[in-house]
Amino acid sequence: MRVNVGGNFSTWLEVLSGVPQGSVLGPLLFLLFVNDLPDWVQCSIKMFADDTKIWTKISMEEDQELLQNDLNQLIRWSQEWLLQFNPEKCKVMHIGHTLDTTYWINDQGNSHLLQETDSEKDLGVYISKDLKPSLQCATAANKAMTVLRMIKRNFTRIDCEDFRILYHTYVRPHMEYCVQVWNPHLRKDIDCLEKIQRRATKMVWGLSKRTYADRLCILGLYTLERRRLRGDLIEMFKMLTGREGISYEQFFTLASTQHSTRGHSLKLYKERSRLDCRKYSFSQRSVDVWNSLPSEVINATSVNSFKNRLDSHWSDVGT
Numbered sequence: 001m002r003v004n005v006g007g008n009f010s011t012w013l014e015v016l017s018g019v020p021q022g023s024v025l026g027p028l029l030f031l032l033f034v035n036d037l038p039d040w041v042q043c044s045i046k047m048f049a050d051d052t053k054i055w056t057k058i059s060m061e062e063d064q065e066l067l068q069n070d071l072n073q074l075i076r077w078s079q080e081w082l083l084q085f086n087p088e089k090c091k092v093m094h095i096g097h098t099l100d101t102t103y104w105i106n107d108q109g110n111s112h113l114l115q116e117t118d119s120e121k122d123l124g125v126y127i128s129k130d131l132k133p134s135l136q137c138a139t140a141a142n143k144a145m146t147v148l149r150m151i152k153r154n155f156t157r158i159d160c161e162d163f164r165i166l167y168h169t170y171v172r173p174h175m176e177y178c179v180q181v182w183n184p185h186l187r188k189d190i191d192c193l194e195k196i197q198r199r200a201t202k203m204v205w206g207l208s209k210r211t212y213a214d215r216l217c218i219l220g221l222y223t224l225e226r227r228r229l230r231g232d233l234i235e236m237f238k239m240l241t242g243r244e245g246i247s248y249e250q251f252f253t254l255a256s257t258q259h260s261t262r263g264h265s266l267k268l269y270k271e272r273s274r275l276d277c278r279k280y281s282f283s284q285r286s287v288d289v290w291n292s293l294p295s296e297v298i299n300a301t302s303v304n305s306f307k308n309r310l311d312s313h314w315s316d317v318g319t
Contacts, residue, residue: 001013001015001020001023017082019033027049030049030050031049033081033083034047034050034083036077037052037074037077040070040073040074040076040077041054041070041073041074042066042069042070043055043056043066043067043070044056048123051122051123052074053122054067054070054071054074055067058094058097058099058101059097064099064101064103067103068103068104071103071104071105072106075105075106075107084107085105085107087105087107087112087114088112090105090112090114091114091115091116091117091120092114092115092116092117093116093117093118093120093127093129094116094129095129095130095131102114117129119135123178124177124178125177125178125181125182126139126182131277132186132277133182133183133184133189134184134186134188134189136182137182137184137189137192137193138192140174140175140177140193141175141192141193141195141196143174144171144172144174144175144196145196145199147170147171147174148171148196148199148200148203151166151170151171151203152203155203157205158203158204158205159204159205160204160218160219163200163201163203163204163219164219164220167200171196171200172197172224175193175196175197175224176224176227176228179228179231180231180232180235180282183228183232183280183282183285185276185279185280185285190224190225193224194223194224194225197221197223197224198212201215201216201219201221202215204219207219229286229289230307230310232282232285232286233286233289233290233293233310234303234306234307234310235282236248236252236286236290237298237300237303237306238303239251239252240252240266241266243303251282251283252268252269252283252287253268253269253271254266254267254268254269255267255268255269255291256269263291263292263295264293264294264295264297264298264299265295265298266290266298267290267291268287268290268291269287270284270287270288270291271284293310293313294313296309297309297310297313
């Protein structure tokens with residue numbers, strides 16, 4: 001390798017091990033280095049760069065032994081390829097079962113008991129063992145409120161155009177990052193996020209005394225709850241019409257009555273859900289609204305046309 005600064009190159013240096021940080025090839029070389037890790041385990045595994053998660057359904061002691069064996073295999077892989085795991089950062093989360101299970105990692109001859117955790121931050125999203133998004137909602141609301149306070153300190157007067165730039169760029173993204181995954185369904189979580197937008201719209205000059213609905217209408221905004229539903233419907237439209245690189249069959253099943261003269265031709269079958277985490281998942285939570293849309297909305301010829309027709313439909317029905 002060599003370094004280029006201002007057109008001048010350093011002398012070549014032979015790299016015997018490791019991946020140079022900050023290089024263009026660094027991420028690709030690292031992925032090649034860890035690419036065989038899934039072949040060493042029997043449980044399900046997901047990897048994102050150096051972040052690795054394995055899991056399996058625990059219904060008997062043999063399942064626990066299988067998971068422990070896979071942990072041992074991961075340690076063998078790390079010893080062979082000289083890429084050690086940090087036992088202090090390895091944790092276990094139990095979801096949906098109360099069996100007394102413990103897991104260990106052997107590091108340089110020492111056994112480390114994996115710490116049990118109730119919640120963990122994964123790629124910027126907090127996951128709790130009960131799969132409720134309350135912690136993520138509270139964290140997102142706190143971040144958005146911090147930015148909102150900073151804007152209020154630095155701007156004495158904000159008009160509608162200034163608000164759209166500041167709010168859309170610095171505040172709302174905190175409340176919508178990966179929201180398709182943690183879309184809240186509990187009223188307290190929905191209100192936790194909505195109150196941020198309520199306070200934000202009051203900062204606009206001349207709108208503080210108006211109702212929340214009037215402020216949204218003047219600023220051309222939806223409630224955050226409506227925006228999340230709108231985003232679901234747009235994604236469903238793209239998947240069901242082949243405009244997304246994801247097969248809709250992974251999430252949805254077309255209803256057997258799709259050729260009925262009532263409604264549109266892309267109606268979906270909604271499965272019965274025993275748990276809330278399933279009932280309010282992406283593949284279930286918006287099916288009823290999708291099925292209730294008129295055919296002129298579903299038959300849109302483009303994504304932008306679908307958005308415009310959906311907004312027009314909601315405006316006509318007064319929602």
